[in-house]
Amino acid sequence: MKRSKKAALVLTVPVATLLIAGCEKEVQGMVYSNPDECSAGGWNSTEQCEADFAAAKALHPQVAPKYVNKQECEADFGEGKCETAPQQTASGGSFFMPMMMGYLAGQMMNRGGANTQQPGGANMQQPTAAGAGSSVPTQPLYKSRDDRNTFRTATNRPVAKGVGPVSFKPSQVQPQAGRLVRRGGFGQQAATRSSFGS
Amino acid sequence: MQRINITERANWRDYAEEVGFDFHTFDGEPYWDETAYYQFSLQQIEEDLEAPTEELHQMVMDMVGDITRSEEMLTQLNIPRDYWSYVWNSWNSGEPHLYGRMDLVYDGTGPAKLLELNYDTPTSLFETGFFQWVWLEDQIRNGVLPGRADQFNSLQDKIEQAFIQLELPTPFYFTSVRDNAEDRGTVNYLMDIAAQAGKNVRYIALEDIGVIGDAKDGSQQFVDMDGEPIRGLFKLYPWEFMVQEEFARAVTDGNTQMVEPAWKMLLSNKGILPLLWARYPDHPNLLPAFFETASSEPMAAGWVRKPLFSREGANVDLITTGGEQISAAGPYADGRYIRQALHALPKFRDEYRNADAYTMIGSWVVGDSAAGICIREDATLITKDSSRFLPHIILD
Numbered sequence: 001m002k003r004s005k006k007a008a009l010v011l012t013v014p015v016a017t018l019l020i021a022g023c024e025k026e027v028q029g030m031v032y033s034n035p036d037e038c039s040a041g042g043w044n045s046t047e048q049c050e051a052d053f054a055a056a057k058a059l060h061p062q063v064a065p066k067y068v069n070k071q072e073c074e075a076d077f078g079e080g081k082c083e084t085a086p087q088q089t090a091s092g093g094s095f096f097m098p099m100m101m102g103y104l105a106g107q108m109m110n111r112g113g114a115n116t117q118q119p120g121g122a123n124m125q126q127p128t129a130a131g132a133g134s135s136v137p138t139q140p141l142y143k144s145r146d147d148r149n150t151f152r153t154a155t156n157r158p159v160a161k162g163v164g165p166v167s168f169k170p171s172q173v174q175p176q177a178g179r180l181v182r183r184g185g186f187g188q189q190a191a192t193r194s195s196f197g198s
Numbered sequence: 199m200q201r202i203n204i205t206e207r208a209n210w211r212d213y214a215e216e217v218g219f220d221f222h223t224f225d226g227e228p229y230w231d232e233t234a235y236y237q238f239s240l241q242q243i244e245e246d247l248e249a250p251t252e253e254l255h256q257m258v259m260d261m262v263g264d265i266t267r268s269e270e271m272l273t274q275l276n277i278p279r280d281y282w283s284y285v286w287n288s289w290n291s292g293e294p295h296l297y298g299r300m301d302l303v304y305d306g307t308g309p310a311k312l313l314e315l316n317y318d319t320p321t322s323l324f325e326t327g328f329f330q331w332v333w334l335e336d337q338i339r340n341g342v343l344p345g346r347a348d349q350f351n352s353l354q355d356k357i358e359q360a361f362i363q364l365e366l367p368t369p370f371y372f373t374s375v376r377d378n379a380e381d382r383g384t385v386n387y388l389m390d391i392a393a394q395a396g397k398n399v400r401y402i403a404l405e406d407i408g409v410i411g412d413a414k415d416g417s418q419q420f421v422d423m424d425g426e427p428i429r430g431l432f433k434l435y436p437w438e439f440m441v442q443e444e445f446a447r448a449v450t451d452g453n454t455q456m457v458e459p460a461w462k463m464l465l466s467n468k469g470i471l472p473l474l475w476a477r478y479p480d481h482p483n484l485l486p487a488f489f490e491t492a493s494s495e496p497m498a499a500g501w502v503r504k505p506l507f508s509r510e511g512a513n514v515d516l517i518t519t520g521g522e523q524i525s526a527a528g529p530y531a532d533g534r535y536i537r538q539a540l541h542a543l544p545k546f547r548d549e550y551r552n553a554d555a556y557t558m559i560g561s562w563v564v565g566d567s568a569a570g571i572c573i574r575e576d577a578t579l580i581t582k583d584s585s586r587f588l589p590h591i592i593l594d
Contacts (some may be wrong), residue, residue, distance in 0.1 A: 002243065002348050002592060004355040009217055009390050014545040045455075065425075156424045181425060183408045185445030186435065190375045190404070 027165040030105040044120040056103035060140040063154035064097035066180040087171035098139040199306030201546040221380045233550040243350045250483045251561040251568040272531035275469040293459035302559045309482040318466030324387040326572040327353030330589035348592040351570035361395035367430035369398040374434040376403040409448045418448035430455045432564040437463040491537040505530040512585035526580045
């Protein structure tokens with residue numbers, strides 16, 4: 001027989017992005033859009049809320065992804081959701097970065113932690129007093145254009161769908177110096193040539 | 199080799215859409231056409247198509263190493279000088295290739311002639327490997343075709359075997375231009391087969407590929423939408439475009455394994471035809487071919503003029519032996535040309551449309567083996583992207 005023994009399709013749909021799995025223990029943090037929301041939530045003191053927000057704000061220009069033009073940044077984060085970064089290019093031009101849309105408070109106050117419900121109870125690690133037991137720096141969070149509900153870290157890890165307590169693996173939310181990501185560098189000829197396959 | 203009318207399957211359009219073949223009709227004109235099929239004898243398939251395909255493939259592969267070392271040939275093929283060492287490296291490090299298609303003219307008798315190689319971004323893959331296979335199964339089940347009817351089509355089996363054997367980075371990405379249904383369909387099919395072969399596959403639109411790192415210190419790396427490195431990439435996008443675009447440097451900087459590899463640049467280029475003819479003059483499966491130069495005479499009757507890089511028949515001119523001139527418009531008029539002796543496509547009668555049909559055979563190669571054929575028909579001597587795809591069978 002000169003034909004295939006079988007010809008079959010099994011997926012024909014794009015494979016969803018998978019989170020990195022591991023046996024690392026989960027820790028807890030809190031996600032807020034702003035310090036007022038944090039204070040109103042009653043989990044942390046107003047002072048702690050302000051301090052976490054300030055820490056995230058300070059980290060924001062360092063870790064936010066950078067773009068060489070505003071258009072590319074807005075393509076990822078949405079129109080009007082990008083700002084000029086304090087850093088400059090070698091030739092004195094501007095970089096652009098997404099605006100901070102919220103923050104992750106890595107340090108949990110014990111009065112909040114005790115009441116926190118956490119999925120996967122077996123892995124639960126009781127939050128302790130401020131600072132102690134926390135291995136996650138407080139950091140800024142962002143929202144991408146195509147997924148407006150999800151808070152993401154500067155390295156594009158989804159953290160939470162809304163505000164409140166979250167659990168995560170510490171390695172997934174380690175801030176890094178913001179990388180310059182450029183996109184759209186392929187496909188220019190697609191505009192002038194109609195067909196690419198042959 | 200005969201063209202035989204047959205009744206279309208009742209619900210094939212619904213089925214096509216169900217399995218992602220949403221480009222079966224283009225601008226209201228049929229692309230997939232099952233109002234007829236072509237019938238071959240086993241001898242025609244094995245002696246006139248399969249064996250010459252493998253021989254031509256071997257001839258071509260034997261030349262690649264020489265071309266990578268020849269300044270003259272690289273120049274003739276219009277390979278940008280900045281990529282010569284990259285192409286050389288990709289060949290010498292044995293970067294594996296997946297598949298290709300050669301287009302042949304064959305009328306059922308005499309040696310098939312090579313018209314061109316599409317070894318970088320060949321499409322019609324899903325139509326050949328899946329849809330025409332299912333068509334045959336259905337028509338046998340319907341009792342319309344005899345149970346012993348076969349097809350020269352081991353494309354899906356061979357691609358699955360290739361994916362099983364290839365050592366590819368994980369996850370392995372597939373990319374195509376975002377808004378092209380045909381290219382996306384082809385890539386989806388390849389991803390599907392790769393998944394069946396146990397590979398962890400991801401899709402990213404070509405326009406979404408990101409680059410991090412610095413061009414100045416050669417540290418650029420492709421990344422996906424999550425900023426994760428892309429270490430292996432099947433691209434249904436021509437090398438000759440990629441090397442001219444903004445991210446071209448990131449290909450040579452990064453450690454992304456590309457499929458098809460860079461040396462396929464040499465084999466998706468009509469310039470391979472004059473090089474083949476120079477090395478194997480009078481080979482029965484080759485047509486005389488030459489590079490056109492500033493001092494070339496005006497094209498004579500019985501010749502075809504093709505751009506080095508052109509797809510789907512675009513910008514091809516031909517003058518028949520009778521002196522009739524036929525041209526296809528296109529966006530590739532900006533490069534150099536070759537000339538190839540005309541060996542006209544055979545003409546069949548399309549009873550369904552009461553029109554003539556000129557028929558071309560695409561012959562697939564997976565790894566280094568012949569893997570099946572596909573048939574395209576056009577109302578003219580130039581096969582284009584609008585040409586219809588017809589299924590075939592083997593029956594003695």
